Amino acid sequence: MKRKRPRRRSSEGAPDRNSERSTNMTMVETMGVSAQSTRPAPSSRSTAPRLRRQKALFLLMLVAPAVLFALAVCVYPIVSAFSLSFFDYDLRHAAVAPQFVGLDNYTRFLTDPLGQQAIVNTLTFAVAAVAIELVLGLAIALMLWRDTRFNKVVTALFLVPVAFTPLVGALLFKNLYSTTYGPLGVIVNALAGGNLDSLVTNPVTAMPAIILVDVWQWTPLIALTLLGGLRSLPDEVIEAASLDGAGYWRRLFAMVLPQLSSFIFIAVVIRTMDAFKVFDSIYAITGGGPGNATTTLNYLAFTEGLQFFNVGYASAISNVLLIIIVAFSAVYVFSLNRLNRKYETH
Amino acid sequence: MAAYTALVTHRAYRRTVARSRLNAAALLIVLALFLAPVLWLMGTAFKTRVDIYSENPFDLLFTPTLSNFTGIFELFEPGRLLGNSVLVATGTTLLALLLGVPAGYALARSTLRAAPAVAYVFLFLRMVPPVAALIPFYLVMRDIGLVGTQLALILISAALNVGFVVWTMYTTFRAVPPDVEAAAGMDGCSRWGVFWRIAVPLGRSGILTSALAVFLFSWNDFLFALLLTTPRTATLPVGMLATVGSVDISIGQMGAFAQIATIPVVIVAIALNRYMVSGVMKGSH
The missing domain is CATH 1.10.3720.10 (MetI-like)
Structure with a gap:
């Protein structure tokens, strides 16, 4: 996660331009010397800006396709969704032109009990899943810290859930939760006294069941990210922390965790943003139910827009989700920027 | 004195070994928990319908089949x-x-x-x-x-x-x-x-x-x-x-x-x- 940059950000402007000009000038001078016999040396005053213009044009040529593509296929739909959210637009009545309704879609969503429940469900899911993943992931990272061959093998095997297709993982857990033939369902059912029909149709266990899928799939990723952080700590911290004996916990909390805080922070922010977008497991396991116990914003937007074709309303829901995620990513990008600067000054 | 130091180092060494073995064991258990769902799924792929929906989902002794x-x-x-x-x-x-x-x-x-x-x-x-x-x-x-x-x-x-x-x-x-x-x-x-x-x-x-x-x-x-x-x-x-x-x-x-x-x-x-x-x-x- 640590992004090293060779230069300090603050020195990007003027000094860089100067150093580049000087390299260009040496290039021109070399060329001039070698070509002296055939033609007069080009004046460095007119060539340097021309070379710089050529370089700028070349770089522009490289960056333009990506920018245009992103604008057409990514930015345009987002902007379009933003404007759609102010219209009453139902695809089933294609003959009826979309009608401008102002903020009606938003007020309808925010006052609808289902909308409110979707917000609560999304937050519950994200907070619970990420909290569990962080605690477990940190524990696993600390266990994997020592750089042995055994740990290397174990680390690689922890990637199995991460690479597993989420939908297949969801279908797998759906079967594990069965109280007739699924090992997990049978165990939980036995513990609960044997009167559960299913873990996924019970309003109490449905949300934990969805959270567990997320925990299974993404805890290893947090663990491996934090392991990367642990490996990048200064040697004296590693030595002090790897000493055995009394005071291990104190050293952990006093030395290791503060040093690791930026990695923990980034892992939490990224995972939270992803958790807000949970879809596959809900679609495959509960379908938002029982009742609406596991209906999240993403799932609600999908059903409204792409099953009921209530496009304007669905756009409003996805925009609320977008706003939440933008707020998070702003925090993330801002702190990443600060983090980069911190590492560059070292 | 030298013997005492050696004893202390030896004890510390033994403690380190014990701790790292404990660590490895705990790690294996956690890894097993994370891999268990996948292994179960891979197992069911070779089970007959009768074996899968049997009363005991923990039965490891089944006759593998390629019918699935x-x-x-x-x-x-x-x-x-x-x-x-x-x-x-x-x-x-x-x-x-x-x-x-x-x-x-x-x-x-x-x-x-x-x-x-x-x-x-x-x-x-x-x-x-x-x-x-x-x-x-x-x-x-x-x-x-x-x-x-x-x-x-x-x-x-x-x-x-x-x-x-x-x-x-x-x-x-x-x-x-x-x-x-x-x-x-x-x-x-x-x-x-x-x-x-x-x-x-x-x-x-x-x-x-x-x-x-x-x-x-x-x-x-x-x-x-x-x-x-x-x-x-x-x-x-x-x-x-x-x-x-x-x-x-x-x-x-x-x-x-x-x-x-x-x-x-x-x-x-x-x-x-x-x-x-x-x-x-x-x-x-």
């Missing part, structure tokens, strides 16, 4: 689904790299003040919830008649992934000192030659990281494929959904299907594990 594997070839078209998945994931990866690698390079080498800001915008694009872009994208694709084609799927997957590729390549190329390229430029290499023959090989770890992550996301994508494909163009996750809810199909066939769909990718991910973590973390959905 033959069954899915009769009921579905795993070959077609696999082909579609490979086509979409490869197409997405190539398109995202083709657009993203040069852009990341250009942003890293630009001296404009706006360049880092543009790179951050690309990073931000990666975080957009797919559903926000999906509805209008679906409408556009419907209007130009591309719904149900693999191309539509490749276009939107590449668009949501290109931001991640640009950002990864931006950070990768920022870490490559420009001096090497300046030297090549003086040796008469064209700008394009400097990019293609010097910068791209130097940035190959970043390219591999992005390629692996984009391929994995595209391979694992379900939401776009669900909406944009027809039975003819469906990818593996969408095809596997058909195994649910039908009386004719057991979890055993789902397990057999899952092995075709996930095991190859999981093996690649493990083999290239050092490129995986940073990629998936930065680019995850």
Whole structure:
């Protein structure tokens, strides 16, 4: 996660331009010397800006396709969704032109009990899943810290859930939760006294069941990210922390965790943003139910827009989700920027 | 005195060994918990229907059968689904790299003040919830008649992934000192030659990281494929959904299907594990 940059950000402007000009000038001078016999040396005053213009044009040529593509296929739909959210637009009545309704879609969503429940469900899911993943992931990272061959093998095997297709993982857990033939369902059912029909149709266990899928799939990723952080700590911290004996916990909390805080922070922010977008497991396991116990914003937007074709309303829901995620990513990008600067000054 | 010191060191050594053995044991237990669901699924793929729905789900002694594997070839078209998945994931990866690698390079080498800001915008694009872009994208694709084609799927997957590729390549190329390229430029290499023959090989770890992550996301994508494909163009996750809810199909066939769909990718991910973590973390959905 640590992004090293060779230069300090603050020195990007003027000094860089100067150093580049000087390299260009040496290039021109070399060329001039070698070509002296055939033609007069080009004046460095007119060539340097021309070379710089050529370089700028070349770089522009490289960056333009990506920018245009992103604008057409990514930015345009987002902007379009933003404007759609102010219209009453139902695809089933294609003959009826979309009608401008102002903020009606938003007020309808925010006052609808289902909308409110979707917000609560999304937050519950994200907070619970990420909290569990962080605690477990940190524990696993600390266990994997020592750089042995055994740990290397174990680390690689922890990637199995991460690479597993989420939908297949969801279908797998759906079967594990069965109280007739699924090992997990049978165990939980036995513990609960044997009167559960299913873990996924019970309003109490449905949300934990969805959270567990997320925990299974993404805890290893947090663990491996934090392991990367642990490996990048200064040697004296590693030595002090790897000493055995009394005071291990104190050293952990006093030395290791503060040093690791930026990695923990980034892992939490990224995972939270992803958790807000949970879809596959809900679609495959509960379908938002029982009742609406596991209906999240993403799932609600999908059903409204792409099953009921209530496009304007669905756009409003996805925009609320977008706003939440933008707020998070702003925090993330801002702190990443600060983090980069911190590492560059070292 | 020396004997005493030796004793103390010996004790400390023994304590260290004991602690690391305890650590290894705990680690194995945790790993087993995380792998158990996958192993169970792989096991069910070789079980008969009777064995799967038996009273005891923990029975490890069963007679393996290949009937589930033959069954899915009769009921579905795993070959077609696999082909579609490979086509979409490869197409997405190539398109995202083709657009993203040069852009990341250009942003890293630009001296404009706006360049880092543009790179951050690309990073931000990666975080957009797919559903926000999906509805209008679906409408556009419907209007130009591309719904149900693999191309539509490749276009939107590449668009949501290109931001991640640009950002990864931006950070990768920022870490490559420009001096090497300046030297090549003086040796008469064209700008394009400097990019293609010097910068791209130097940035190959970043390219591999992005390629692996984009391929994995595209391979694992379900939401776009669900909406944009027809039975003819469906990818593996969408095809596997058909195994649910039908009386004719057991979890055993789902397990057999899952092995075709996930095991190859999981093996690649493990083999290239050092490129995986940073990629998936930065680019995850």
